[in-house]
Amino acid sequence: MLSEEELIESLQSFADELGRRPTLHEMAQDGPHSSSVYKKYFGTWSTALHEAGFEPSRGKIIKEEDRRDYYSRDYSKNQKIYERDNHKCRVCDTEDSIEVHHIKSRLNIPHDEELDNEDNMITLCKKHHRILEGKWEDTSHERFEELAREYIENEDDATQKTIASF
Ligand SMILES: [Zn+2]
Numbered sequence: 001m002l003s004e005e006e007l008i009e010s011l012q013s014f015a016d017e018l019g020r021r022p023t024l025h026e027m028a029q030d031g032p033h034s035s036s037v038y039k040k041y042f043g044t045w046s047t048a049l050h051e052a053g054f055e056p057s058r059g060k061i062i063k064e065e066d067r068r069d070y071y072s073r074d075y076s077k078n079q080k081i082y083e084r085d086n087h088k089c090r091v092c093d094t095e096d097s098i099e100v101h102h103i104k105s106r107l108n109i110p111h112d113e114e115l116d117n118e119d120n121m122i123t124l125c126k127k128h129h130r131i132l133e134g135k136w137e138d139t140s141h142e143r144f145e146e147l148a149r150e151y152i153e154n155e156d157d158a159t160q161k162t163i164a165s166f
Contacts, residue, residue, distance in 0.1 A: 103121070
């Protein structure tokens with residue numbers, strides 16, 4: 001069962017991947033959830049975008065003072081993190097489909113400066129990003145890597161055992 005919060009977080013990390021606000025079409029094509037899920041939960045795509053902190057369409061003003069303009073976010077920070085992490089997932093070392101994960105999610109951080117603190121960012125592959133979203137939000141990127149590797153190893157072991165028992 002999905003929660004609105006999860007849907008918003010997914011929308012925001014999808015926007016992070018793209019480096020901008022996703023369109024409904026992009027969500028339908030490559031997004032973490034189908035676009036119809038967003039329509040079901042939020043009524044319209046614009047409302048979903050609004051809830052995620054994006055200005056839904058030109059001319060509309062977001063009244064809430066704490067809404068951040070994701071257009072203005074500094075995505076060059078992501079490049080620095082990729083470089084620091086050698087363009088590899090810090091859990092499985094793959095170089096495919098890598099993304100920058102914010103350890104403490106934007107929902108729990110009021111200011112972009114903290115969100116884009118390098119210690120709060122880590123390179124993960126798409127798969128591990130999904131699995132590890134929301135975990136160990138108060139850890140450094142070094143500690144996050146340790147915990148994540150342990151976690152994934154245990155998960156792989158459990159999968160192996162399940163397969164072996166058949
Ligand atoms: Zn990975």
